[in-house]
Amino acid sequence: MKREHKEQINAAIEAVKEMKNINHIYFVACGGSMALMMPAQYILDCECEIPATVYTANEFVYRVPKALGPDSVLISCSMRGQTPETVEATRLAREKGALTISMSNSVGSPLWETTAYPIHYDWLDEQDMRNHNHTILHALVFGMLNVLQPNEKYERACQAIDKMDEIFKANIEKYALQGKEFGEAYKREKVIYTMASGGSYGPAYAFAICLLMEMQWIHSNAIHAGEYFHGPFEITDYDVPFIVVKGIDQSRFLDERAHAFCKKYSDKIIVIDAADFDMKDMDEDLKGYFASIVVGVVLRGYASALAEFRGHPLTVRRYMWKMEY
Amino acid sequence: MKREHKEQINAAIEAVKEMKNINHIYFVACGGSMALMMPAQYILDCECEIPATVYTANEFVYRVPKALGPDSVLISCSMRGQTPETVEATRLAREKGALTISMSNSVGSPLWETTAYPIHYDWLDEQDMRNHNHTILHALVFGMLNVLQPNEKYERACQAIDKMDEIFKANIEKYALQGKEFGEAYKREKVIYTMASGGSYGPAYAFAICLLMEMQWIHSNAIHAGEYFHGPFEITDYDVPFIVVKGIDQSRFLDERAHAFCKKYSDKIIVIDAADFDMKDMDEDLKGYFASIVVGVVLRGYASALAEFRGHPLTVRRYMWKMEY
Structure with a gap:
């Protein structure tokens, strides 16, 4: 994995580590980017007591889950970083005081500028698939698990990313x-x-x-x-x-x-x-x-x-x- | 609504009221009964900070969400009360110490016998639709909300059931x-x-x-x-x-x-x-x-x-x- 990706992931994980009591982790995106988050939500659901939910972005924006607030983490994703619903969901979460972590292929995109912790990923033009969205998200989720409930299993998972x-x-x-x-x-x-x-x-x-x-x-x-x-x-x-x-x-x-x-x-x-x-x-x-x-x-x-x-x-x-x- | 339904709903709500700190509300069923639970989950998501999630029963049984335990509430439903996955999900939740509330058209069915708080509902053969599954579930959910965070809005909702x-x-x-x-x-x-x-x-x-x-x-x-x-x-x-x-x-x-x-x-x-x-x-x-x-x-x-x-x-x-x- 590229050093910039690792650094961005680590910055997000450090911010999660500093939170005292996470009440909800929201995975928010649209279409293929939303689907990307389902395996990550599954990992949290099996491994962790903190509730984690996947929303399509506009449902999140209009529903405004009651639990969303300063104890929440929002993880959003948009390839081009321009999906208006995902940008708006991230803005809303940040306004409500949540920690916002967002993945995008586009540095400087609206999503990139809206979120607190942007993480870049490469796409098909990049040879090393460890830099693609799915692997970056797995690295983020296992890294978060390892600060929330440190465990040698999650350390092994973080190392497994390399393979x-x-x-x-x-x-x-x-x-x-x-x-x-x-x-x-x-x-x-x-x-x-x-x-x-x-x-x-x-x-x-x-x-x-x-x-x-x-x-x-x-x-x-x-x-x-x-x-x-x-x-x-x-x-x-x-x-x-x-x-x-x-x-x-x-x-x-x-x-x-x-x-x-x-x-x-x-x-x-x-x-x-x-x-x-x-x-x-x-x-x-x-x-x-x-x-x-x-x-x-x-x-x-x-x-x-x-x-x-x-x-x-x-x-x-x-x-x-x-x-x- | 029939008196037996009201009494069964009230017994479940009283049990919820006695719980100190609910960590998760699980709505678990299959197919049409699962779909029935989505509007109820939506209400909780909008109104309440307690996480509420809908699962198809066998995913719940095999995934075994990490948060499932004595602080959890499981609400399950099966028309005939014989859906094996839903019965097993209810058994699993009860074994883990969760409060189990189950709706069925069939008194004495396997689901009825497995759960702590069974609630009967009528189906197409019953003229008064307030006794049907959707309305019974709304009565349960608004009743639960009203003991979890008492509010005149939920009292009005409970009364609205009558219409x-x-x-x-x-x-x-x-x-x-x-x-x-x-x-x-x-x-x-x-x-x-x-x-x-x-x-x-x-x-x-x-x-x-x-x-x-x-x-x-x-x-x-x-x-x-x-x-x-x-x-x-x-x-x-x-x-x-x-x-x-x-x-x-x-x-x-x-x-x-x-x-x-x-x-x-x-x-x-x-x-x-x-x-x-x-x-x-x-x-x-x-x-x-x-x-x-x-x-x-x-x-x-x-x-x-x-x-x-x-x-x-x-x-x-x-x-x-x-x-x-």
């Missing part, structure tokens, strides 16, 4: 062929569902709403694997495609159960099983938390392949950034 | 014709999206996953109106149907903005605007919270009409209750 470039790349390569096969086989589909649970729900949500709906104009819905049996499974039929993500965190059983059912009734099941990931020598008790961000990177490869076979580049938009909305 | 039968029925009648027009016009659609925010997101989610996917085998996704502009809106086209719910709570602006956009690019927009509801003489500061449960009742009428025009009764299932899963 992530190698791990991401190993899995991008490992899944390249499967991604192409997916792209070719599913290029004519009008609807593709995704399904996941636990820390992997975020990447499955991002794939559904950003990669499929936004960038490919394919109907989708990220079904929570636990909810599948309480409504959505009735949509299952031989010709209905599902991308089933099987995580390796505490919630894995939910994914296994959903997969076992849907593969009996649909001939179009694509499985991304984190148990097959090359996680190098990552410690067993940390693997699940890191695998959830590998899921997102692997899925992005599937989207790129799909885009290529459909002749519909991931960069094409009909509304976004083209008009007022 | 709900009349309000539900007035709006069922008011929307009967529009429901039929919807059913006839949309009976051939393969995909119908719903969209909402704030307290109305729950009913929109229930309509998408239970009414459309489960009971009509129509593809769907409940898009959060705030998320719409950060991905999903790119799926909008002249022939893509959206049911847009416009609530009258704090989040209304999100719905208005989403509606203003999607009606420009789709010819198939169905609007349920809570501002048009007949809310009788409900106080202005309470209307929004109660309108969100009226949304669900109005939407159910739309589903019934759709089912009739499609010749596909809402009771038909291919998997649910018919096999092991």
Whole structure:
């Protein structure tokens, strides 16, 4: 990880350390940036008694959660740092006295200028994936945990960040062929569902709403694997495609159960099983938390392949950034 | 409301009152029962500093939130009281020392026997809708608020419960014709999206996953109106149907903005605007919270009409209750 990123993360963690009694940690962003925060919220929910909630930014701005105040931490994120709702949520939180930490690819952007603790991240143009948003956020969250409730596990987690470039790349390569096969086989589909649970729900949500709906104009819905049996499974039929993500965190059983059912009734099941990931020598008790961000990177490869076979580049938009909305 | 319901609700509220320091309120259920809890969680989020979170039951069971313990309250719900995940979540919470309150249509069911404070509710066979699940839950939540932070507003809310039968029925009648027009016009659609925010997101989610996917085998996704502009809106086209719910709570602006956009690019927009509801003489500061449960009742009428025009009764299932899963 670059020194500037480390320094910015450390400054934010030091500020968290000085807070006496955190009442709530708010993860606030929109779309793909919001999805990015779900695996981080999952880690806190499993490891820490401080409540942590993910909000889409405008819901946060208009709802104004009652607990938001000087004892709160807000973590926000916007790639370009210009998402008005996210900037406004950060401004609101700061006005209410909360500690604001914000991640952006754009130094000097409105979000950067609004927040107390900005953290820069690189994006696709940067080779070392430890500098990308998901890994930066994991570094922030494990670093926060380690000052809130110091533990050798979190120290190991902070060190494990260093392995992530190698791990991401190993899995991008490992899944390249499967991604192409997916792209070719599913290029004519009008609807593709995704399904996941636990820390992997975020990447499955991002794939559904950003990669499929936004960038490919394919109907989708990220079904929570636990909810599948309480409504959505009735949509299952031989010709209905599902991308089933099987995580390796505490919630894995939910994914296994959903997969076992849907593969009996649909001939179009694509499985991304984190148990097959090359996680190098990552410690067993940390693997699940890191695998959830590998899921997102692997899925992005599937989207790129799909885009290529459909002749519909991931960069094409009909509304976004083209008009007022 | 029936005396037995009132007594059961009061017993639960008294137990909450005796708790010294509530660290978290967990709303736990599956599918439609989980969706039911979202408007209640919204009320707490806006009115109260105690964190309140909605979980699908099996995610709760496998994740085991770290904060779950003797200072926690769990509110669970299952119509038949037999949903294994919800029963297990309630058992787990009770084992961890949490106060457990559970709603069910079935006295003596596994959920009823597992929980500390069971509350019965009636269902479609009961004429007085104040005894139905949504109203019972609102009575519980406002009653809890009134012991946690006594306020004349919550006293008025508790009294307003009495008006709900009349309000539900007035709006069922008011929307009967529009429901039929919807059913006839949309009976051939393969995909119908719903969209909402704030307290109305729950009913929109229930309509998408239970009414459309489960009971009509129509593809769907409940898009959060705030998320719409950060991905999903790119799926909008002249022939893509959206049911847009416009609530009258704090989040209304999100719905208005989403509606203003999607009606420009789709010819198939169905609007349920809570501002048009007949809310009788409900106080202005309470209307929004109660309108969100009226949304669900109005939407159910739309589903019934759709089912009739499609010749596909809402009771038909291919998997649910018919096999092991």
